[in-house]
Amino acid sequence: MMRDQSLLRIPGASVIAALALVFLYLPIVTLVALSFNASDLTTIWTGFSVRWYAAVLDNGDMLRAAKNSLITASIATVLATAAATAATLGVARTRSAYRGVVEGLLGLPLLVPEIVTAVALLLLFVLVGAPLGLLSVILAHTVFCIPFAYYPIRSRLAGLDPALIEAASDLYASAWQRFLRIELPLLGPGILAGALLAFISSLGDFVITYFVAGPGATTLPVYIFGMIRIGVTPEVNALSAILLLTSIAVIGVAFLLGRRPASQHKGG
Amino acid sequence: MNELRPRDIALTAPAALFLVAFMVAPLLLMVYVSTLERAPFGGVLWGSHTAVAYEKLLLERDLLGALSFNSDYIAIFARSFRLAAITTALTLAIGLPTALYMTTLSPRRAAIILFLVTVPFWTNLLVRNFAWILILRNGGQLDSLLLWLGITSQPLDILYTPWATGIGLTYSFLPFMILPVYVALERIDRRLIEAAFDLGADRLRVLTRVVLPLAMPGIVAGAVLVFVPCLGAYVSPELLGGGKSLMIGNLVQAQFGASRNWPFGAALALVLVLILLLSLALLALVRRRAERLS
Amino acid sequence: MTDAAVAISSVRKTFAGASQPALGGVSLDILKNEFFTLLGPSGCGKTTLLRMIAGFENPDSGAILLDGTAMARTPPNRRPVNTVFQSYALFPHMSVAQNIAFALEMLGRPRDAIRARVAEMMRLLRLDGLGDRRPAQLSGGQQQRVALGRALAPEPKVLLLDEPLSALDLKLRKEMQIELKRLQTETGITFVFVTHDQEEALTMSDRVAVMRGGAVMQIGRPADIYERPANLFVAEFIGEANLLPAICVDRTGHGGTFRLAGASDDDGAIAVADAGTLAPGQTATLVVRPERVALVPAQTTRLRGQAREAVYRGSDLMLHASLPGGAMLRARLPGDADVTALIGQVTGFAFPGDAVRAFAA
Numbered sequence: 069m070m071r072d073q074s075l076l077r078i079p080g081a082s083v084i085a086a087l088a089l090v091f092l093y094l095p096i097v098t099l100v101a102l103s104f105n106a107s108d109l110t111t112i113w114t115g116f117s118v119r120w121y122a123a124v125l126d127n128g129d130m131l132r133a134a135k136n137s138l139i140t141a142s143i144a145t146v147l148a149t150a151a152a153t154a155a156t157l158g159v160a161r162t163r164s165a166y167r168g169v170v171e172g173l174l175g176l177p178l179l180v181p182e183i184v185t186a187v188a189l190l191l192l193f194v195l196v197g198a199p200l201g202l203l204s205v206i207l208a209h210t211v212f213c214i215p216f217a218y219y220p221i222r223s224r225l226a227g228l229d230p231a232l233i234e235a236a237s238d239l240y241a242s243a244w245q246r247f248l249r250i251e252l253p254l255l256g257p258g259i260l261a262g263a264l265l266a267f268i269s270s271l272g273d274f275v276i277t278y279f280v281a282g283p284g285a286t287t288l289p290v291y292i293f294g295m296i297r298i299g300v301t302p303e304v305n306a307l308s309a310i311l312l313l314t315s316i317a318v319i320g321v322a323f324l325l326g327r328r329p330a331s332q333h334k335g336g
Numbered sequence: 337m338n339e340l341r342p343r344d345i346a347l348t349a350p351a352a353l354f355l356v357a358f359m360v361a362p363l364l365l366m367v368y369v370s371t372l373e374r375a376p377f378g379g380v381l382w383g384s385h386t387a388v389a390y391e392k393l394l395l396e397r398d399l400l401g402a403l404s405f406n407s408d409y410i411a412i413f414a415r416s417f418r419l420a421a422i423t424t425a426l427t428l429a430i431g432l433p434t435a436l437y438m439t440t441l442s443p444r445r446a447a448i449i450l451f452l453v454t455v456p457f458w459t460n461l462l463v464r465n466f467a468w469i470l471i472l473r474n475g476g477q478l479d480s481l482l483l484w485l486g487i488t489s490q491p492l493d494i495l496y497t498p499w500a501t502g503i504g505l506t507y508s509f510l511p512f513m514i515l516p517v518y519v520a521l522e523r524i525d526r527r528l529i530e531a532a533f534d535l536g537a538d539r540l541r542v543l544t545r546v547v548l549p550l551a552m553p554g555i556v557a558g559a560v561l562v563f564v565p566c567l568g569a570y571v572s573p574e575l576l577g578g579g580k581s582l583m584i585g586n587l588v589q590a591q592f593g594a595s596r597n598w599p600f601g602a603a604l605a606l607v608l609v610l611i612l613l614l615s616l617a618l619l620a621l622v623r624r625r626a627e628r629l630s
Numbered sequence: 631m632t633d634a635a636v637a638i639s640s641v642r643k644t645f646a647g648a649s650q651p652a653l654g655g656v657s658l659d660i661l662k663n664e665f666f667t668l669l670g671p672s673g674c675g676k677t678t679l680l681r682m683i684a685g686f687e688n689p690d691s692g693a694i695l696l697d698g699t700a701m702a703r704t705p706p707n708r709r710p711v712n713t714v715f716q717s718y719a720l721f722p723h724m725s726v727a728q729n730i731a732f733a734l735e736m737l738g739r740p741r742d743a744i745r746a747r748v749a750e751m752m753r754l755l756r757l758d759g760l761g762d763r764r765p766a767q768l769s770g771g772q773q774q775r776v777a778l779g780r781a782l783a784p785e786p787k788v789l790l791l792d793e794p795l796s797a798l799d800l801k802l803r804k805e806m807q808i809e810l811k812r813l814q815t816e817t818g819i820t821f822v823f824v825t826h827d828q829e830e831a832l833t834m835s836d837r838v839a840v841m842r843g844g845a846v847m848q849i850g851r852p853a854d855i856y857e858r859p860a861n862l863f864v865a866e867f868i869g870e871a872n873l874l875p876a877i878c879v880d881r882t883g884h885g886g887t888f889r890l891a892g893a894s895d896d897d898g899a900i901a902v903a904d905a906g907t908l909a910p911g912q913t914a915t916l917v918v919r920p921e922r923v924a925l926v927p928a929q930t931t932r933l934r935g936q937a938r939e940a941v942y943r944g945s946d947l948m949l950h951a952s953l954p955g956g957a958m959l960r961a962r963l964p965g966d967a968d969v970t971a972l973i974g975q976v977t978g979f980a981f982p983g984d985a986v987r988a989f990a991a
Contacts, residue, residue: 292462308466
């Protein structure tokens with residue numbers, strides 16, 4: 069359907085929109101550019117170099133933190149995505165009050181300020197006497213990864229004709245066959261997008277991790293925070309740039325997956 | 337369709353129980369801890385209740401036990417509110433025209449801009465705020481640019497001031513404003529705008545009398561989405577604000593770090609949650625009114 | 631045992647939060663090899679009943695027997711019935727052939743048998759050469775046929791069709807009506823068809839159940855339902871009908887004489903062959919189909935009215951006349967009838983006593 073795009077045209081809006089995008093990307097571009105600066109001094113540009121990337125990859129503490137980040141993000145992503153997928157299928161067929169309760173619970177981590185979640189989880193781990201370490205970090209990350217995984221899967225399911233699921237049962241598929249042959253393939257892109265979003269959310273989290281990570285469970289953002297406190301070095305720039313570009317690559321993939329149409333013919 | 341089957345409960349159980357155990361229970365525990373007495377060397381005395389944590393928000397107890405009014409924490413709350421309000425206003429001032437501009441684009445171009453707005457949201461908040469240190473510090477990119485343009489002759493000295501915190505917050509939460517406002521604008525029936533023009537309204541009046549009232553739920557949603565996390569922000573004030581612009585989030589963190597006052601930290605966090613609930617109630621109210629309109 | 635393919639007895643269902651029951655104690659038998667249609671306006675419970683036969687909904691009480699076996703709580707995948715969905719619900723990630731093979735695979739049929747059966751269905755539904763296409767690459771009519779083939783492939787005891795023609799344009803819909811009837815005859819499978827389109831129901835069905843508000847109003851062959859509607863609702867819902875308020879003035883045997891409400895004895899009398907249980911003095915509504923109304927000279931009849939307007943409808947022409955007492959009467963005349971001279975004039979109308987149905991008002 070063609071529509072008139074000009075009705076809402078406001079003079080100057082395009083300038084502000086352009087400035088908004090510059091504002092959003094200026095720090096990212098600056099950081100990445102400076103990470104290639106050859107100079108020891110972070111302010112003066114002396115030439116292009118990847119020496120700080122080499123330094124980062126040579127730093128044992130950093131590699132340990134990166135390993136912790138990847139372990140945490142991988143496990144939290146798998147747990148959260150599996151739980152979110154099951155929950156999506158569970159609420160799909162009901163419109164009862166139960167669904168409202170479940171969706172409210174699943175959305176809670178996005179609603180509560182991070183600092184509050186961090187405090188609450190710290191108190192819980194201390195109360196039950198759980199040592200603060202990689203396990204507490206993984207559990208905490210799974211909490212906020214669940215909603216990030218849930219919403220893309222849910223919106224994928226909402227775009228599907230509910231009769232497709234009924235048709236599978238009608239054509240003699242058992243619950244398990246229906247899941248493997250119909251639900252999983254049709255929800256697949258949503259599940260993958262949800263997993264990717266959960267993964268980068270875990271990879272990027274600082275506040276909650278800062279509270280619940282013990283000394284041995286430092287993740288990359290916590291490590292970077294420690295470095296920044298000591299002072300701005302070119303090495304931090306390089307490390308930060310790696311983290312930024314990784315996130316951007318993952319979100320790009322998730323976005324492309326989310327744009328794939330759910331079904332060519334939707335029920336009317 | 338309405339029936340709730342045992343299978344459905346079994347499927348939702350893992351996620352729901354996990355969140356009860358690691359979200360609901362910890363929050364309740366936090367409420368409980370806020371009523372406990374602080375242990376001498378950090379931690380709490382389980383079972384020994386007191387309202388000291390809440391008293392501390394307003395009052396100060398001297399060595400002899402006499403209470404007097406203390407405005408230190410009120411000042412931090414006031415600063416947090418001020419910064420959150422300014423940030424909300426700034427994100428709206430930038431976000432509304434941006435969202436309006438996006439609705440005038442073809443769906444393909446709008447999707448690209450939407451993607452560009454979304455990307456920073458998903459990238460590491462800490463790292464993005466750190467990048468502002470590089471830009472704002474003395475002799476940083478902003479100073480260099482202004483000096484080169486001849487606008488200033490000396491460093492701005494903006495880093496480690498509330499200004500820097502404000503910039504960091506606005507930057508961090510701008511996508512939270514653009515997205516809901518854009519969605520609300522996009523949902524407006526174009527025929528209503530055509531009808532307004534047809535009935536003789538000019539561009540400004542179409543905007544103020546038709547478009548903005550209809551987009552109000554999205555604007556309010558954006559305001560809540562910016563205001564609430566702003567109030568509880570930790571990273572921007574910590575990295576950019578320095579000691580002079582502490583916010584509630586930093587105060588909370590301090591109670592679990594150097595100050596070792598867990599009940600007070602829990603009480604502060606609880607106040608944050610209560611403010612959040614109030615904001616959500618406001619949002620629900622506006623939504624209901626908007627629904628009654630349409 | 632009866633030879634019912636589907637036996638439904640006293641089925642009740644009220645959805646959570648609904649004030650009215652979706653089905654309020656429905657009983658009916660659908661015979662083997664029958665083309666049976668559930669007809670009614672939206673919200674009458676026809677789709678709920680169909681979904682219960684399929685197993686997508688469970689009744690609150692009552693029994694559903696398929697081929698003599700109680701099915702009330704059996705899940706859909708264990709029932710020997712298949713559904714053609716309103717939206718077709720073709721699996722978008724599978725080819726046409728894979729869609730048709732799906733049920734056979736789920737039933738664990740041998741590979742060769744599946745291949746042969748898929749080929750047979752493709753031939754039966756004239757889908758040859760489309761086996762590798764995805765549903766999105768097919769036209770609406772082709773998708774419709776794939777949905778039919780997919781549901782017929784496992785040779786269900788009963789095929790359920792949920793308004794399957796509603797998405798097609800008029801011409802294609804007419805073609806598919808004939809095609810469906812052919813398929814039903816060729817396969818010998820019991821078809822249960824749900825529609826709100828009375829013409830569609832009358833065209834294809836062996837028997838029709840007219841439903842309203844969760845209850846069955848009438849079950850019968852199309853001609854029975856059209857000619858002898860059981861009540862006013864059925865009379866109004868099926869086809870066109872004149873509804874004339876009247877008073878019973880005399881009874882003789884089965885028959886009786888009625889007078890139009892508000893008319894004098896001499897220009898508003900109507901003879902009715904079957905007056906049911908109506909007694910003299912009772913008010914009634916008389917129903918007569920417009921095509922049974924004939925135009926006669928005014929002096930030869932005791933039913934006269936003033937012709938008001940003629941509405942040309944292509945194949946026919948509808949003459950509207952106001953009767954004594956104010957009721958409107960429509961008479962269906964041939965399309966080429968010239969009635970311009972009649973407009974504004976008083977003219978006579980007549981119809982045989984067996985063309986009138988009388989219902990207590």
